Amino acid sequence: MRNRAELHAAVTQVIERYRQPALVERYLGGREFTVGIVGNGTDARVIGVCEILLKPQAEANVYSLHNKELCEDLVTYVRADDDEARLAGTRALAAYRALQCRDTARIDFRSDDKGEPFFLEANPLAGLHPSHSDLPILAAQNGIEFVALIGMILDAGLARYGLTRPDRERLRRTA
Structure with missing residues (x-):
């Protein structure tokens, strides 16, 4: 919105159409990041930060479902x-x-025009498609192969219950 009159008109339209209050938030015109995290409590750690860059032909100014679904053509990570x-x-x-997220999540941020990152959302059930989901993409950018990422998530989940994976070398020798 460029002025109060446009804002008022947009809010009125939302209220009339959906018959509920309208939420107005400040526009964040800076960079967009998605952050991958693995672990629990004090053992949780950032595995990487990825910037989302929209290509000129993408739906403007938003990492929308449309842009994400066609990310190979519309987005640069x-x-x-x-x-x-x-x-x-x-x-x-x-x-x-x-x-109190557990095991893994992807947390999204958008910065304002001054470079101050603001929380957008948490994705505690982040997609895990090896080449199409943000968490595996940012893991790979940081040297973590897909199978290793899945192992890290599995290890975090097991650790919450005081468990560890069986010794894989021992299992190979007995097979």
Whole structure:
């Protein structure tokens, strides 16, 4: 919205159409990040921060379902490791712990025009398609192969119950 009159008209339209209150939020015009986290409690750690860059032909200004579904053509995923990205990672880990997420999650942030990352959402059941889901993509950008990522998630879940995976070498020798 460019002015109060446009905002008022848009809010009125939402209220009349959906017959419920309208939520108005500040637009965040900066960078968008998704942060991968694995582990539990104090053992949880950021495995990577990925910046979402929309290509010119993408639906503008939003990492929408349309853009995500056609990500091969509409989105570029870039490993991010500058100060702003690291701050998003730090805040993502704090959000993960505050929300009491378990084993793994993907936490999304969008920065304002001054480079201040703001929490958007937590995805505690992040997609795990090896080449199409954000968590495996950002893991791969940070040197974590898909099978290793699944192993990390499995290990985190087992650890919550005081368990570990059986010794795979011992299992191979007895098979």
